[in-house]
Amino acid sequence: MKTVDDSTPGDDLEQALDRALERNFVAPPLPAGFRQQLHAAIARSGVRDPAAMAAALEREHEAQLAELRNDYVRLRQRTLGTLIGAAFATGLLINFALPWISARFGPNGVFALPAIGAAAGLALSARVWWRRSGLARLLP
Amino acid sequence: MQQSARSDGDPPDQDIVELLRGGAVERAFERLASRYEHKVYRLCCSVLRDPDQAQDAAQESLLRVWKALPKYDQRASLSTWIYTITRNRCLTAIERRRVQESLSDPAVELEVESVHASAPERDADQAAILRGLVEELPARYRTALTLYYYEERDISEVAQMLGTPEGTIKTHLHRARALLLGRLRELGLADPAQWLERLA
Numbered sequence: 001m002k003t004v005d006d007s008t009p010g011d012d013l014e015q016a017l018d019r020a021l022e023r024n025f026v027a028p029p030l031p032a033g034f035r036q037q038l039h040a041a042i043a044r045s046g047v048r049d050p051a052a053m054a055a056a057l058e059r060e061h062e063a064q065l066a067e068l069r070n071d072y073v074r075l076r077q078r079t080l081g082t083l084i085g086a087a088f089a090t091g092l093l094i095n096f097a098l099p100w101i102s103a104r105f106g107p108n109g110v111f112a113l114p115a116i117g118a119a120a121g122l123a124l125s126a127r128v129w130w131r132r133s134g135l136a137r138l139l140p
Numbered sequence: 141m142q143q144s145a146r147s148d149g150d151p152p153d154q155d156i157v158e159l160l161r162g163g164a165v166e167r168a169f170e171r172l173a174s175r176y177e178h179k180v181y182r183l184c185c186s187v188l189r190d191p192d193q194a195q196d197a198a199q200e201s202l203l204r205v206w207k208a209l210p211k212y213d214q215r216a217s218l219s220t221w222i223y224t225i226t227r228n229r230c231l232t233a234i235e236r237r238r239v240q241e242s243l244s245d246p247a248v249e250l251e252v253e254s255v256h257a258s259a260p261e262r263d264a265d266q267a268a269i270l271r272g273l274v275e276e277l278p279a280r281y282r283t284a285l286t287l288y289y290y291e292e293r294d295i296s297e298v299a300q301m302l303g304t305p306e307g308t309i310k311t312h313l314h315r316a317r318a319l320l321l322g323r324l325r326e327l328g329l330a331d332p333a334q335w336l337e338r339l340a
Contacts, residue, residue, distance in 0.1 A: 013321060014317060017320060017324075018317070020270055021270070021274075021285070021320075022289055024267050024270055025274075025285075025286050025289035025290065026289070027178075027289075027290040027291070027292075028182065028191065030178055030181050031181075031191070034181070034198075034199075035177065037199060038173065038177075038202055038203065041199055042203060042206055045203060045207070049166075053207075054210045054211060
């Protein structure tokens with residue numbers, strides 16, 4: 001239902017302003033050829049049948065989701081396989097290497113090798129973080 | 141005369157909704173376009189204040205409506221949905237304009253502002269003075285005021301188009317008029333009422 005403003009002007013001045021505004025703010029007509037331009041824009045957009053396009057997009061979206069889900073499962077399977085393989089390989093290596101390490105480096109050699117490995121890993125990490133932080137650029 | 145969006149007893153735009161349900165999207169859009177294109181354009185005009193930009197924004201809004209029409213879920217009325225899309229397009233256009241203006245030369249802008257400020261005193265055209273004063277109003281008052289006259293004083297339509305409660309629109313109109321009268325008095329017009337009457 002149309003609601004007309006009931007706060008309109010009481011005195012002469014307000015009424016005069018209201019009339020002046022009414023005369024000077026007439027609704028602008030629709031530009032010539034507006035609908036034709038709209039149809040041209042629709043044609044350019046390539047969306048002739050939005051319902052079909054929506055259905056196609058929906059199908060594409062579903063297919064992408066299914067693919068992502070499959071990739072995720074495949075990735076998890078591969079990660080699990082790698083971890084199990086690495087654990088077996090490490091166990092096997094240690095089993096064969098342990099007698100040789102003990103004979104070569106003494107009873108503490110078992111601890112020395114992992115300690116050297118850990119130190120090398122820490123050094124590599126520190127190098128990477130040093131580069132990333134940009135502190136190297138501050139040095140002369 | 142524009143085709144009426146409402147008929148007695150039926151919810152507004154029920155005919156368009158029925159067409160959509162029946163899968164006749166093109167026919168529904170044609171009907172929607174002939175019913176709303178004027179209003180969409182007027183809304184863009186009142187918000188953007190530039191006929192060319194308003195035309196572009198109105199076209200973009202209706203194109204967006206066309207693309208999204210099959211997904212219209214009737215949670216809001218069709219008119220509310222169309223006006224929301226239109227307002228969003230207008231806001232995007234304003235944002236785009238702001239970015240372009242921020243890239244322009246500040247000295248040139250200062251010059252333009254000074255011309256605007258002094259225009260009412262120098263301009264002999266009274267209608268232009270009134271328009272200039274309306275231009276100076278805060279955006280929310282100016283938009284409500286222009287749309288109110290564009291929509292032939294239909295407060296409920298203006299409220300729906302701007303997505304604002306009717307009470308707020310009335311307040312904006314009241315304040316806009318008060319500000320305009322204040323500015324007319326500041327301009328030193330001996331008899332503003334007579335001055336305004338001459339605008340007839």
